[in-house]
Amino acid sequence: MTNSVSLIGRAVSVQVPATTANLGPGFDTLGLALAKYDQLEVTVRSAPGVFVEVHGVGAGLVPTDESNLVVRAIIHTFEAVGLPMPGLNIVAHNVIPHGRGLGSSGAAIVSGIMAAKGLLEGVVEIDAEMLLVLATEMEGHPDNVAPALFGGLTIAWTTPEGPRHKKLMVHRGVKPLVFVPEQEMSTALARSLQPTSVPHEDAVFNVSRSALLIAALIQSPELLLAATEDKLHQSYRAAAMPETNKLITLLRAAGFAAVVSGAGPSILVLASDPGQRLVAAELVASQSDTPWRALMLAVDMQGATVHPLTAHSTAETAA
Structure with missing residues (x-):
């Protein structure tokens, strides 16, 4: 054939x-x-x-x-x-x-x-x-x-x-929550904001957090907040999506492991229990200046x- x-x-x-x-x-x-x-x-x-x-x-x-x-x-x-x-x-x-x-x-x-x-x-x-x-x-x-x-x-x-x-395999306690805004973000634009080189200390910082993140996701969800810290890409792209940056700052200050989802502008929260997702959703609903759709999803x-x-x-x- x-x-x-x-x-x-x-x-x-x-x-x-x-x-x-x-x-x-x-x-x-x-x-x-x-x-x-x-x-x-x-x-x-x-x-x-x-x-x-x-x-x-x-x-x-x-x-x-x-x-x-x-x-x-x-x-x-x-x-x-x-x-x-x-x-x-x-x-x-x-x-x-x-x-x-x-x-x-x-x-x-x-x-x-x-x-x-x-x-x-x-x-x-x-x-x-x-x-x-x-x-x-x-x-x-x-x-x-x-x-x-x-x-x-x-x-x-x-x-x-x-x-x-x-x-x-992901620890069963990890519960993803995604906040989706109405506006789109070009991946090409997001990548264009990325510098061609970063400080050595920032690279070392991200190596440590990436290693910690694997442990947090498969074994120790209580470490997710510290494990999702980043110095390589999110701060460089923040000006292109100010509302995303504002809400991530707000969520992390409240103890939620919030990061930019992919190239953005959606926000990913890696919660450690279902109740935490509800609190995070309420916080965004009460503090955001623009509409965000909260998606409480399982890991596929x-x-x-x-x-x-x-x-x-x-x-x-x-x-």
């Missing part, structure tokens, strides 16, 4: 979690999967080309042609395994906020790669290492795509042979999944 015609009628369902990266000191290294999911249905059809239907977040805004990020990820995967791209019908159900630091672009990339993996089941085997390589090639760095692919807390790093990751431990769907009728797949 080596051509697109043999795939006609194949259909898969994909689910990918939101993610939060950096977690304070773990810049471009640490990521956490959250139980909020984008879903995708992809069907191979006989007609060439791609038809994309988007529901939920991004409907009417994101491209519905081959420039769509999910489609680009599918194309990238087929090209990587040396097979022609078949005609596709794609239905996306999006709930992960866009441009808020919750891994929406990483989720789109992982959705496409996982869809291609599922469609090629029994034709080409795409293992976990290749999944991470393909996703990192598109995303540019593995800190968001690693937890999106594999779930849980991930440590991601790069080697001359390609990206690598280690998945860790499964990561991205793909399942075959019942083959559609010939009429549907030929649409």
Whole structure:
């Protein structure tokens, strides 16, 4: 089975979690999967080309042609395994906020790669290492795509042979809370504010906190406040998201382990019990100058999944 015609009628369902990266000191290294999911249905059809239907977040805004990020990820995967791209019908159900630091672009990339993996089941085997390589090639760095692919807390790093990751279980006492604002933040803008070098003492500071953060997340949640201190990236980006910075300062002064989620402007609070999340949500509601949506989420431990769907009728797949 080596051509697109043999795939006609194949259909898969994909689910990918939101993610939060950096977690304070773990810049471009640490990521956490959250139980909020984008879903995708992809069907191979006989007609060439791609038809994309988007529901939920991004409907009417994101491209519905081959420039769509999910489609680009599918194309990238087929090209990587040396097979022609078949005609596709794609239905996306999006709930992960866009441009808020919750891994929406990483989720789109992982959705496409996982869809291609599922469609090629029994034709080409795409293992976990290749999944991470393909996703990192598109995303540019593995800190968001690693937890999106594999779930849980991930440590991601790069080697001359390609990206690598280690998945860790999170202590059951850790309860993530995310505050999502109405405004978006460009990841490219956030990265542009990052200096090319930092003081030696700041680098040492973050090494210590990153090591402590792993211990706090897997064993000792009571250390989360100290473990989420950072001197590498958040202060440099603060001026671009003043309300985020104000609320993080407020939350940390009140004893909450609050950090910028990814590139922002969302705020991640790593609470040590459910009651702490409620108090943090009340504090933000009473002190913020702009609306914030509080999402009390679980840690997703499964990561991205793909399942075959019942083959559609010939009429549907030929649409």
